Amino acid sequence: MAQFDVRETMRLGLLAGVVAVTVSMVGMVESFNQRDVITRYLTLGQLLLFTAPVVAGFLTVKRAGDRSWRALPNGALAGLFAALPIFALLLLTLAVPTIRQQLVNVSPTLIRILTFDNGQLVGGLLMMAAMGGLGLLGAVVYVVPDRISDPISLAVGWTLLVGLLSEVLLNVLRPLLSREVVRFLFGTRGIQWQTAVIIFLILAIAVFLWRNGGRTYYQRIPRQVLHWLALALAILIVWIPRDFSWLPPSINPLWIKIGLTLIPLILEALLFFSTRSATQPALVKSITDNQLGRARLASRYLIVLLILPAILGVYLTEVVDNIGLFILMGLGLNIVVGFAGLLDLGYVAFFAIGAYVTGILTSTGPLGVAGLSFWVALPIAVAASTVSGLILGIPVLRMRGDYLAIVTLGFGEIIRVLAVSDLLKPYIGGAQGVLQIPKPVLFGFTILQPQHFYYIILAGVFLALFIAGRLRDARLGRQWMAMREDEDVAEAMGIHLVNTKLLAFGIGAAFSGLAGSIFAARLGSIFPHSFALLISINVLSLIIVGGMGSLPGVVVGALVLVGLPELLREFAEYRLLLYGALLIAMMVRRPEGLWPSPVRRRELHAEDDLAMQEPA
Amino acid sequence: MPLLEAKSVVKRFGGLVAINKLDFSIDEGAIVSIIGPNGAGKTTFFNCISGFYQIDEGEINFAGHSTKGRSPDQIAHLGISRTYQNIRLFSAMTAIENIMVGMEPRLRSSWVGAVLRLPGTVHEEEEALQEARQLLKFVGLGGKGDILARNLPYGDQRRLEIARALASKPRLLLLDEPTAGMNPRETAETTQFIKMLRDELGITILLIEHDMRVVMGISEDITVLDYGQKIAQGPPAKIQNDPRVIEAYLGRGAAASATIQVAL
Numbered sequence: 001m002a003q004f005d006v007r008e009t010m011r012l013g014l015l016a017g018v019v020a021v022t023v024s025m026v027g028m029v030e031s032f033n034q035r036d037v038i039t040r041y042l043t044l045g046q047l048l049l050f051t052a053p054v055v056a057g058f059l060t061v062k063r064a065g066d067r068s069w070r071a072l073p074n075g076a077l078a079g080l081f082a083a084l085p086i087f088a089l090l091l092l093t094l095a096v097p098t099i100r101q102q103l104v105n106v107s108p109t110l111i112r113i114l115t116f117d118n119g120q121l122v123g124g125l126l127m128m129a130a131m132g133g134l135g136l137l138g139a140v141v142y143v144v145p146d147r148i149s150d151p152i153s154l155a156v157g158w159t160l161l162v163g164l165l166s167e168v169l170l171n172v173l174r175p176l177l178s179r180e181v182v183r184f185l186f187g188t189r190g191i192q193w194q195t196a197v198i199i200f201l202i203l204a205i206a207v208f209l210w211r212n213g214g215r216t217y218y219q220r221i222p223r224q225v226l227h228w229l230a231l232a233l234a235i236l237i238v239w240i241p242r243d244f245s246w247l248p249p250s251i252n253p254l255w256i257k258i259g260l261t262l263i264p265l266i267l268e269a270l271l272f273f274s275t276r277s278a279t280q281p282a283l284v285k286s287i288t289d290n291q292l293g294r295a296r297l298a299s300r301y302l303i304v305l306l307i308l309p310a311i312l313g314v315y316l317t318e319v320v321d322n323i324g325l326f327i328l329m330g331l332g333l334n335i336v337v338g339f340a341g342l343l344d345l346g347y348v349a350f351f352a353i354g355a356y357v358t359g360i361l362t363s364t365g366p367l368g369v370a371g372l373s374f375w376v377a378l379p380i381a382v383a384a385s386t387v388s389g390l391i392l393g394i395p396v397l398r399m400r401g402d403y404l405a406i407v408t409l410g411f412g413e414i415i416r417v418l419a420v421s422d423l424l425k426p427y428i429g430g431a432q433g434v435l436q437i438p439k440p441v442l443f444g445f446t447i448l449q450p451q452h453f454y455y456i457i458l459a460g461v462f463l464a465l466f467i468a469g470r471l472r473d474a475r476l477g478r479q480w481m482a483m484r485e486d487e488d489v490a491e492a493m494g495i496h497l498v499n500t501k502l503l504a505f506g507i508g509a510a511f512s513g514l515a516g517s518i519f520a521a522r523l524g525s526i527f528p529h530s531f532a533l534l535i536s537i538n539v540l541s542l543i544i545v546g547g548m549g550s551l552p553g554v555v556v557g558a559l560v561l562v563g564l565p566e567l568l569r570e571f572a573e574y575r576l577l578l579y580g581a582l583l584i585a586m587m588v589r590r591p592e593g594l595w596p597s598p599v600r601r602r603e604l605h606a607e608d609d610l611a612m613q614e615p616a
Numbered sequence: 617m618p619l620l621e622a623k624s625v626v627k628r629f630g631g632l633v634a635i636n637k638l639d640f641s642i643d644e645g646a647i648v649s650i651i652g653p654n655g656a657g658k659t660t661f662f663n664c665i666s667g668f669y670q671i672d673e674g675e676i677n678f679a680g681h682s683t684k685g686r687s688p689d690q691i692a693h694l695g696i697s698r699t700y701q702n703i704r705l706f707s708a709m710t711a712i713e714n715i716m717v718g719m720e721p722r723l724r725s726s727w728v729g730a731v732l733r734l735p736g737t738v739h740e741e742e743e744a745l746q747e748a749r750q751l752l753k754f755v756g757l758g759g760k761g762d763i764l765a766r767n768l769p770y771g772d773q774r775r776l777e778i779a780r781a782l783a784s785k786p787r788l789l790l791l792d793e794p795t796a797g798m799n800p801r802e803t804a805e806t807t808q809f810i811k812m813l814r815d816e817l818g819i820t821i822l823l824i825e826h827d828m829r830v831v832m833g834i835s836e837d838i839t840v841l842d843y844g845q846k847i848a849q850g851p852p853a854k855i856q857n858d859p860r861v862i863e864a865y866l867g868r869g870a871a872a873s874a875t876i877q878v879a880l
Contacts (some may be wrong), residue, residue, distance in 0.1 A: 467731050474730030474741065475716075475723055478709070482717040485706035492666055494692035494721035494784060503727060601762045602712050602745060 009060050009074055013081025013135070016056035020049050021085040024114065026577065027105035032570050033113055037163035038196045039187025044570065045113060047160065053079035053131040057138025072139045079135015083128040090120040090127075150211060155203035159196050166191045168567055171313050175243060227296050231268075234303040235261050242310035246451040253310075260306060264299045271295070305458065309451035318450040319566040321522065324457035325515045326562045329539045330546070330554040331464040332511025337540065338549035339477060340504035341484025342396075343405040345536055346412025349392070350385040350509035352419060352531035354516025356428055357381040358437070359526050365436030367429050374440035378517050385513020386506045393505035397498055400487065412536055419528035433527035440521050453522045460518060464511050469551055471507070473600070480504055481549075538562070541579050545586055547593020556595045619644040619679055619820050620665070620696075620788055626673035627657075627664055627844075634660045636844040637674070642788070642837075647814050647821045649831045651855075652841035653864055658824045659701055661841070662790050665822075666698050667691040679787065693721045697781040698790035701824070703773045707766035711757060711776050714765050715748040718783030748783065755779040755809075771802050782813070789813065791823040795830055807833055832856065840864065 023029055033045030057075030064071065093099055093111055100106055115123020141149045162169065170186050177185075185195045210218075238260045244253035309317045329351060336344045361370045361377040372380075396407050418424055420431050428434060440447045440456070447453060471477050479500045482490040491497050520526050538561065546557025561579070565571045571578060586593070618641035627635040635657045642648045650658050663669045665676060667688035676683045678694055686694070697718070706714050723744060729737030752761050755775040760768065765776060774794065781789055794810065795803040807830050813819050825831045831838060832852045840848040840855060842864040848855055855861055 470731045470733070471727055474727065474737070475720075475725055476727040476730060478713055478717050479720070481709055481713070482706050485708055486704055488668065488688070489700070489704045489706070490717070491688040492668070492692055492698060493717050493780070494689045495717070496689050599710060599762065599764060600713070602710065 005064070006077075008063060009078050010081050012056045012060050012063070013053075013078035014084065016052035016078070016082040017085035020052040020082060021089055023048055024086070024089070024110055025103055025105055026574070027110075028574055028577075029113060030105065030107060030110045031573065033109075034189075035164075035568075035570055036187060036190030037160055037166075039190045039192050041193055042163070042190075044164065044568075049113075050130070050134055053082040053134040054138040054141075056082045057135030058142050059138075060135075061139045061142045067143055069143060071143055072136055075139020075142075076132045076136040079132040079138070080128055082135060083131035086114055086127055086131075087124045090114060090124040094120045147208075147211065151204045151207035154207050155200045158203050159200045162199055163191045163196060165567060168316060171316055172311060176240060230297070230300045231264055234264070234300045237304060237311070238307050240311075242307075243313060244310055246309070246314075246449040248445040250445075256307075260303050264296075264303060267295070267299055309454045314450055317454050319563065321450050321453050321457055322566060323558050323563045324454070324461055325519055326539065326542060326558040327461050327555055328457070328464055328515035328518075329512050329535075330542050330558055331461070331468050331551070332508040332515075333539050334508075334543050334549065334551070334554050335468060335471070335480070335511070336504050336508035338543055339472060339484065340480040340501065342501065342504060343401065343408070344505075344508070345405050345409040345533075345540070346392070346415070347408075347508075347512060347539055348531050348533065348535040349412045349415035350389055350512035351516040351519070351535065352415050352528075353388050353509075354381045354385045354513030355520040355526045355531070356419065356434065356516075357384045357513075358517040358520040359434035360428060362521070363434050363437050365434070367427070367434050368436070374438070374517075374521050375442075378514070381517040381520075382510050382513045385516065386510040389505040389507075389509025390502050392509075393502045397501055409533070409536075412533060416528055416531050416533075419531065431528060433525055434520075435525045437520055437524050437526070439524065447521075450522075453518065456518055460514050464514070465551060467507070468511075472549075472551070476500070476503060537579075541583060545582060545594060547596040550593060550595055550597035553593050553595040553597065557593070560594065617680075618642055620676070620822070621678075622661075622665075622674065622676045624674040625661070625664060625671050625676060627660055627669055628672050634844050635664065635671075638841075638844070638846055640839060640846070642820060642822055644787070644820055645814065645818055646836050647810070647823070647834050648837045648839070649835040650822065650824050650839050650841060651826070651828075651831055655843075656841040656864075657844040658841055659792060660844075662698060662792055662824065665691075665790060666696060689720075692784060695721075695784075695787035696790065697784045697786040697788075699774075699777045699781050699792055699794060701792040701796065703770075703777055705765040705773055705777055705780070708764060710762050710764055711768065711772075712745070712748050712752060712761035714776055714780050715751055715783045716744055718780035719744050719748070721784045751779050751783055755782075770797060774798070774806070778809075782817075782819075786819060788820045788822065791821065791825075793824055793826060795825065795827050803827060803830060806830075810834060 029045040029049055031045075032048055033043045035044040036042065037044055037047055056078040060078040061067075061071040061075050064074065089106070090111065093106060111120065111123075114127060116126050117123070118126055141153055166186055166189070170182070173185075174182060185192060191199075238257050242253075244256075247253055247256070308320065312320060329347065332350075333344065333347050336342050336347070358374070358377045358381040360367060361372045361380060362368065362374055364371060370377075392408065392411050396404050399407060419428060422430060424430070447456065471480075479490070479495045482493065482495060483497065483500055487497065490500075519530075523530075542557035542561040543554060544557075545561055546553030546555070561582075565575050565578075620640075620642045622638055622640040625635055625638045625640070626633065638657075638661065640661075650661065652658055660669065664671050665678075665683070667683060667686055667690070670685075678691070678696060681694055683691055683694070706717060709717070723740060725734075725737035725740045728734075749758075749761065752758055755778060757768075757772055757775055757779065760772065765773065768776060774797075778791070778794065781791075791810065795806050798806060810821060810823070811834050814821055823831075823835075835852060838848075838850065838852060838855045839846055840858070840861050847860045847864060848858045850858075
């Protein structure tokens, strides 16, 4: 039996309590309380507050490693300790009624939240009891067998997530469901408790079954059946009634639906006949298992990606557009930082250059110089960003690490200061920015809505993914990585450092210029304050969180760091605080990122191929 | 004409003369060692040859080219490659990728070709991969090509570093303490391996080594450095009995009585 260390319990409990008090005192709890997770029963603020004791209770018993019921009181104790800092805060408000002059965020509303509207003393004791109970709950999660606790905690987690994202879901589901059903499922904010119970039960039972034998049944299902199921699901999503009002009037949505249905079917037919006509059975098998499966899966995803704007509606598509632009920038910076290891903190500069060049070349306002169409201005803007990437690259060729970061930081600021400066005001408008940037026109149709820009951004992201992926797997990618690992040795191996670095800066800048150019056309006007240092930091953070040098990591990082704060608008105000917390947590728990790049198998994989060819 | 020739090379770091008027030459197909006490300037000399340092006086010629003013990558292209005293692999890359980086001087394809998958680029990459695989087997690392360099055991890392250096098909290979940290059996294997490199691939080899069994066993010519100066040069038998060498290693008293062979 493990020995419990009261000091450890106290440490964890108080730590959780300090976290809870901190989030209260910076105003997070109060502002998050505006949003219900489960209507009338649980707000986001409470969720934030009450996670602390649960975690404390869980960790306390986990550290001791005791899975018997005797461990439970310790969890409760940790919860009680977690409540102490809050209780102290409440007592402080009693003792010093004017405390709000110092602690601005300790408002009467916060106190009402912390005391369940019961006055400091009674409420404080209630809070202690509640947190003690939650600590106990955390301990229970650890003590009961995984077989039971895993499905329950997973189900709770997902239910809460659904509650958090209820607005998004409501947007997506509203056109599908009748008003009565929507009212039954969703409250004014958050989901109704019935919905929570339903989701919880479904998930808990599903996970329980999966864990207890379901998985083996799943593995027995032939891959083919799963492929067809996925296809059926994708096609079902296509045919669900949607808002297509944003489509050009000349295009009938029906054609799109038919097209999106037929394309994968034709692909299937082609694959079927091509594998039939091939002569080498062994080779065919290797194609069938790997590339074929991947092509099929990709086609399913592609269908969903293509129909996405119709599913999401205007607001959410706007959010996705934003994420897409950050993915584009992330892919570019990933080349510079992730592949080549050159820490660039002024990356926003190229975004700005792409945006301004597009703006000035296309604007119909007084600052416009050429009145070019977007499609002509786009490559020019990308070229301008690339050239400026090279220009930045030349002076910093000899610099490494911290020095490089400082110089690039300066470069980013120079571009921003130039943009607001009086010097360039006659050309790029100073703080007033460039206005009247026309929307792109494609085959006589004006690209206007977020849904339209979605496709341009999607194409840009695919292009960038394609280029970055191919470069990574080629000679240049190896040169970059060798340079990242050891610059001196790379040079001694015959790598021309100047060329290699400049290519990284240039290509990285090109992606950012592309993003900037689309950004300018999408907004219709650009202002210097859109190009603050914060953008560079955002992009860098999303790479770190996603996984340095990993392409899917960039996408995941952008979804987490750009997408989530947009969806949970309350978070926006505390974005930097959360970035900081998240980055620290990542560095400690998962320094390789959420989706690290896999090690490429080149030796053995290729030998397998050879082995396959030999018998034939 | 020797493959590599250094004429009265001087390298200073501030007031310290790390290499002082060093004359040195190595013939094509030879195995030559440089020995000397710690801080004698051996690795500094390597760094001068491979272009990490620019020499202050004198000249170094390789295969008819002066290395003066050439950067390390240009010197690598001339046909010199090297390993390092403390292993310097690209640790987050796989073994096979390390070797493919070593092939750099022989690769021609551009990044545009890589994006468009032009036939020439694809062909070159395939050949490079094929060759890297052979090289991996050649140094006895077959089957370990997909392991990250940092996850390989120490001995394998040493071999991989040599494989990476060989990948450029160098005419001159500089080995900086190739057997450092190896046990006697590994040392013997490595010695055989170095001999084989010369005998089968015809690569000229210049090595820095502390293990006298290795040095005396395979070198045809030995240069002894002390405080940046050449104090002796000649075949192993001559060096073993040279009183100045013994003095440099063991001090004046020992030089009078002992021979280096017994002591080391």
